[in-house]
Amino acid sequence: MSAVLKLDGLAKSFPVGKRLLGAPRGLVHAVQPVDLVVAQGETLGIVGESGCGKSTLARMLVGLLPPSEGTIEINGAPLDNADPAEFGKKIQYVFQDPISSLNPRKTIRQVMEAPLKRLHGLDRAQREKRISEIFASVNLREEFLDRYPHEFSGGQAQRIGIARALAAEAKILILDEPVSALDVSVQAQVLNLLADLKAKLGLTYLFISHDLAVVEAVSDRVAVLYFGSVVEVGRAEDIFRAPRHPYTQLLARSAPVVGRALSAPEGKETELPDPLNPPAGCAFKARCPRATEECGQRVPKLEGDAAHRVACFHPLEG
Amino acid sequence: MQFLSLIARNRLAAAGGIVLVIVIALALISPLLPLPDPDVTDTANRFLLPGAEGHLLGTDHLGRDLAARLMDGTRLSLAVGFAAAFFAAFFGAAIGIIAGYFGGRTDNLIMRAVDMLMAFPYILLALAIVAALGPGLVNALIAVAAVNIPFFARNIRGVTVGLANKEFVDAARLAGLGHTRIILTEILPNVIPVIVIAMSTTIGWMILETAGLSFLGLGSQPPQADLGSMLGEARGALITNPHTSIVPGAMILVIVMGINLLGDGVRDALDPRLRSGALTRPMAATQVRRKGPVPASEDAEAVLELQGLQTQFHVKDRIYKAVGGVSIKVAPGECLGVIGESGSGKSVTALSVMGLVASPPGVITGGAARYKGEDLVGAPYDHLRRLRGDRVAYIFQDPLATLHPLYKVGDQLAEAILVHHKVGKAEARRRAVDLLKQVRIPNAQSRADSYPHEMSGGMRQRVGIAMALANDPDVIIADEPTTALDVTVQAQILSLLNDLRRERGLAIVFITHDFGVVAQLCDRVAVMYAGRIVETGPTEAVLDAPAHPYTARLIACVPELGGGRRRLEAIPGLPPAVDRLEPGCAFAPRCLKAQDACRQGEIPLEGPGAREVRCLYPETELKSEGVA
Numbered sequence A: 001m002s003a004v005l006k007l008d009g010l011a012k013s014f015p016v017g018k019r020l021l022g023a024p025r026g027l028v029h030a031v032q033p034v035d036l037v038v039a040q041g042e043t044l045g046i047v048g049e050s051g052c053g054k055s056t057l058a059r060m061l062v063g064l065l066p067p068s069e070g071t072i073e074i075n076g077a078p079l080d081n082a083d084p085a086e087f088g089k090k091i092q093y094v095f096q097d098p099i100s101s102l103n104p105r106k107t108i109r110q111v112m113e114a115p116l117k118r119l120h121g122l123d124r125a126q127r128e129k130r131i132s133e134i135f136a137s138v139n140l141r142e143e144f145l146d147r148y149p150h151e152f153s154g155g156q157a158q159r160i161g162i163a164r165a166l167a168a169e170a171k172i173l174i175l176d177e178p179v180s181a182l183d184v185s186v187q188a189q190v191l192n193l194l195a196d197l198k199a200k201l202g203l204t205y206l207f208i209s210h211d212l213a214v215v216e217a218v219s220d221r222v223a224v225l226y227f228g229s230v231v232e233v234g235r236a237e238d239i240f241r242a243p244r245h246p247y248t249q250l251l252a253r254s255a256p257v258v259g260r261a262l263s264a265p266e267g268k269e270t271e272l273p274d275p276l277n278p279p280a281g282c283a284f285k286a287r288c289p290r291a292t293e294e295c296g297q298r299v300p301k302l303e304g305d306a307a308h309r310v311a312c313f314h315p316l317e318g
Numbered sequence B: 001m002q003f004l005s006l007i008a009r010n011r012l013a014a015a016g017g018i019v020l021v022i023v024i025a026l027a028l029i030s031p032l033l034p035l036p037d038p039d040v041t042d043t044a045n046r047f048l049l050p051g052a053e054g055h056l057l058g059t060d061h062l063g064r065d066l067a068a069r070l071m072d073g074t075r076l077s078l079a080v081g082f083a084a085a086f087f088a089a090f091f092g093a094a095i096g097i098i099a100g101y102f103g104g105r106t107d108n109l110i111m112r113a114v115d116m117l118m119a120f121p122y123i124l125l126a127l128a129i130v131a132a133l134g135p136g137l138v139n140a141l142i143a144v145a146a147v148n149i150p151f152f153a154r155n156i157r158g159v160t161v162g163l164a165n166k167e168f169v170d171a172a173r174l175a176g177l178g179h180t181r182i183i184l185t186e187i188l189p190n191v192i193p194v195i196v197i198a199m200s201t202t203i204g205w206m207i208l209e210t211a212g213l214s215f216l217g218l219g220s221q222p223p224q225a226d227l228g229s230m231l232g233e234a235r236g237a238l239i240t241n242p243h244t245s246i247v248p249g250a251m252i253l254v255i256v257m258g259i260n261l262l263g264d265g266v267r268d269a270l271d272p273r274l275r276s277g278a279l280t281r282p283m284a285a286t287q288v289r290r291k292g293p294v295p296a297s298e299d300a301e302a303v304l305e306l307q308g309l310q311t312q313f314h315v316k317d318r319i320y321k322a323v324g325g326v327s328i329k330v331a332p333g334e335c336l337g338v339i340g341e342s343g344s345g346k347s348v349t350a351l352s353v354m355g356l357v358a359s360p361p362g363v364i365t366g367g368a369a370r371y372k373g374e375d376l377v378g379a380p381y382d383h384l385r386r387l388r389g390d391r392v393a394y395i396f397q398d399p400l401a402t403l404h405p406l407y408k409v410g411d412q413l414a415e416a417i418l419v420h421h422k423v424g425k426a427e428a429r430r431r432a433v434d435l436l437k438q439v440r441i442p443n444a445q446s447r448a449d450s451y452p453h454e455m456s457g458g459m460r461q462r463v464g465i466a467m468a469l470a471n472d473p474d475v476i477i478a479d480e481p482t483t484a485l486d487v488t489v490q491a492q493i494l495s496l497l498n499d500l501r502r503e504r505g506l507a508i509v510f511i512t513h514d515f516g517v518v519a520q521l522c523d524r525v526a527v528m529y530a531g532r533i534v535e536t537g538p539t540e541a542v543l544d545a546p547a548h549p550y551t552a553r554l555i556a557c558v559p560e561l562g563g564g565r566r567r568l569e570a571i572p573g574l575p576p577a578v579d580r581l582e583p584g585c586a587f588a589p590r591c592l593k594a595q596d597a598c599r600q601g602e603i604p605l606e607g608p609g610a611r612e613v614r615c616l617y618p619e620t621e622l623k624s625e626g627v628a
Helices: A054-061 A084-088 A108-118 A124-137 A142-146 A154-167 A184-201 A212-218 A246-254 A293-297 B002-009 B011-032 B066-102 B104-119 B122-133 B137-164 B167-174 B179-215 B227-237 B243-270 B346-353 B381-387 B409-420 B425-438 B457-469 B487-504 B515-521 B539-544 B549-556
Strands: A003-016 A026-039 A043-047 A069-074 A077-079 A091-094 A172-176 A204-209 A221-226 A229-235 B304-315 B318-330 B335-339 B362-371 B392-395 B475-479 B507-512 B524-529 B532-538
Touching: A003 A054, A003 A204, A026 A054, A026 A069, A026 A204, A026 A229, A043 A054, A043 A212, A054 A172, A054 A204, A084 A091, A091 A154, A091 B167, A108 A124, A108 A142, A108 A154, A108 B167, A124 A142, A124 A154, A124 A184, A154 A184, A184 A204, A184 A212, A184 B549, A204 A212, A221 A246, A229 A246, A246 B487, B002 B011, B002 B243, B011 B066, B011 B243, B066 B104, B066 B137, B066 B179, B066 B227, B066 B243, B104 B137, B122 B137, B122 B179, B137 B179, B167 B179, B179 B227, B179 B243, B227 B243, B304 B346, B318 B335, B318 B346, B318 B362, B318 B507, B318 B532, B335 B346, B335 B487, B335 B515, B346 B362, B346 B475, B346 B507, B392 B457, B409 B425, B409 B457, B425 B457, B457 B475, B457 B487, B487 B507, B487 B515, B507 B515, B515 B539, B524 B539, B524 B549, B532 B539, B532 B549
Parallel strands: A043 A204, A043 A221, A091 A172, A172 A204, B335 B507, B335 B524, B392 B475, B475 B507
Antiparallel strands: A003 A026, A003 A069, A069 A077, A221 A229, B304 B318, B304 B362, B524 B532
16 A cells, blocks of 8 residues: 655644744644654544644644644655645545534535635536535535525534535545534444545545544554654554553543443543643653653654554553 | 514614614705705804794804704714724724734734724824814814724724634635635625624714814814814804704714614624523523423432423424423432433433523423422522522533633632531631542642633533532532543543542432443433433443333444444434424434334333333333343
């Protein structure tokens, strides 16, 4: 399988304490340099808790945020200008909140026409035809086209969001928590639709979520993010069953599972480290039962074979 | 149309509108009326009183007809006011949208410049502008418009900043739209209502300001009349011939009042928050209009018992049956899970217990909610208030929304205690710190002095739980308390709740959509669909062998960790709208097993022992050994 998306040292830091002129007072490293390769037709899941940098990473990938460092390559060609219109044809984004990602004062037809007109320059008849095709593929009725966003349920709105992303004809979709705003019964419909579209159109997905079970159910591989860094990457069926990074293990144990007794896997106060004042060494060491002196001195690198990589000095036996 | 009817409903706004329409109509048709030329002087007939022959409103100090000058002046003042408002809105909105959309340094530079303009007293600024440009009505218009630009710029910038970060703007950028297109097609349509609102409330001011400049002789030049210059000319005869001042003065009053009243009405009608009734103060307790008889208490041991509770929302001519007859009970130390999707009525059920459903539109129309056997539905407000937070406490999903942002959490906790107990401030504070310790907040003593925004989501939810525990209640109703939290934090909150109920014998009603959470925490579970319970029983039994097809399929469509990659069993269709429920089973349209019988009549919730199901063709036959 060939790599369609390659991230090389992609990082983002935000200045804090901005001044009108001159340098800011400090930098927050929202995403530490990330190297990831996504193969053609693959679904790469990205999990992490709030504040771990998932959404910042996603926004960089579609050009909504210019990266501070590093490069993004699509099919071997670097994308270095942060112009969403350039990105738009190659990589598209499906938003978390389906309703607020639709302009309340535009009809669905206007929403659908924008990418066809601006990215592909189709004329009216061609647009009409494309919209029918896309709507058929996401199981939406064409009578919806002349309605406004507030008339739709969350599941329908999310399907419209997916339809809009498909209209750009990008082969890579970034799905940023695409089902977390939906009810469970609707969530399954959307997840199945995404799987069908992927098979039919040969798409590649980056599936970002905080829900481990959902990520496991849809992904080929999963990357676990903690405090802006990838701490573990591995096959979806292995990573939560046999985690190697202590943080992945903590996540897997915390997820409520039917038939498992209730116990807090962690006694102490658990908070992400302060981004303004990041700890030296491994960011997880304060919460880690296996931490040693070494963990406080150096930052562990993501190491291992192609199938499973982990950034830990004392990994668990997988 | 809806807009017009909303304005018409507001009597003051309607009155203002009518007055304004009359004034404008008069001003417009005045050239056609048989009035003398407003600028012809006739010093022989100066200072004629109103009612004089041929001069309805009398004459001024040069003997000019006041009625004619008034109509002329009104037309001019209105035109200048509207024009100034339009220009101020146009340029102000343009500046505000550009500053708000681009943000960063552009925003900073523009807004500091606007701030500098605002730092001058506006009338001085207007005077300075007119002084620089020279007196004249057009220059006065420019001055008044310029002075009001900052007001629009700031207002519109605020709205635009909010819009520019909205996901639909990002989506438009990804669809290939440039900045100009995004501003014109995505931002502007959403800003226009705000511009209209701001205009409607400022036109009155602009007319006054223009009149002020004319009064000082800087606006309209003689012999041309506008309302301000008429007042200015009459000033000399204010004592001897007051009618020359009163006539234009009264007209200014009428116009500005009319515009302001109408403007307020326009604002109320356009503002989406006001339209949805956010400012209609809900009653202190939910309205009760019970039709049937109140059922008698059945279970003496239950600390909380709902019997056939029905809560509806009456919106215009529609009736939403949010809760259609729910019966549940919890014993001390027991945890009952209520599971359902959004719109299933689980939250409304919980809020109905203490009469917390907003009324209007909420109405409790039937059943009973008993706390230790005593019916709370329709109980006097004072009694409900004593019980709320004291005997029955709530934990909500978003602690950031339920904690007051401006008070320290320790003080908020102390207040919750002081409301129900006569203790000293120091004692309340001591108890507050104690509560924070009980919910395992580290450094409770110093954390009590934190503000909610200084805490993480998990910490805030602990404070929410501490607040619920403040008065040692018998029942805690927790409405999705962990949905907004990360999994590692959720695990801690759940085990905290579990410990608390075992230590204190608390009864917990735990509302959620997550089977994993229910399985870990709850003894019994009730599954809700379309406002009714479709299945209930001991958690393990229900999850192992669900009897209602909805329960079974809901469990099947939730992926479970450890199951690997797979296709999910989705339920087709959507939950029904609760304002038009068909007879029979509400799930029938989505159910694979539905028969004709399922679509007819009332299907009871029944079963042997502890398990009950509302289904004619259950997935598993319930046996009586399920008794807990």
